[in-house]
Amino acid sequence: MANTKQNPKGIQNFYYRIKVLPGSKKEGILERSSESFQISVKEKAERGMANKKSLEILAKHLNIPSKLLRVVKGAKQRNKIIKISNF
Numbered sequence: 001m002a003n004t005k006q007n008p009k010g011i012q013n014f015y016y017r018i019k020v021l022p023g024s025k026k027e028g029i030l031e032r033s034s035e036s037f038q039i040s041v042k043e044k045a046e047r048g049m050a051n052k053k054s055l056e057i058l059a060k061h062l063n064i065p066s067k068l069l070r071v072v073k074g075a076k077q078r079n080k081i082i083k084i085s086n087f
Contacts, residue, residue, distance in 0.1 A: 014084040018058065021078070022050035029061050037061070051075060058082065 017036045024040035032038055039057050043049040051071055059066035064084065074080035
């Protein structure tokens with residue numbers, strides 16, 4: 001289960017930790033724990049392309065729309081914290 005926090009409006013947010021491996025030969029996702037993933041993407045770490053693709057892969061794995069995902073920490077680093085809101 002992901003880390004959860006409730007904001008003042010009563011909406012529950014979920015947080016996941018991901019490690020993105022840009023420029024990989026194969027795309028895929030590896031669940032390291034219930035709240036941590038390692039995501040390999042073919043895109044290079046330029047202009048946010050790897051971030052966008054990693055969010056798409058995570059959304060598909062979690063069966064949710066990718067528009068609910070947002071990088072809240074680590075946008076220019078391999079290790080990131082992703083927020084899932086509006087559940």
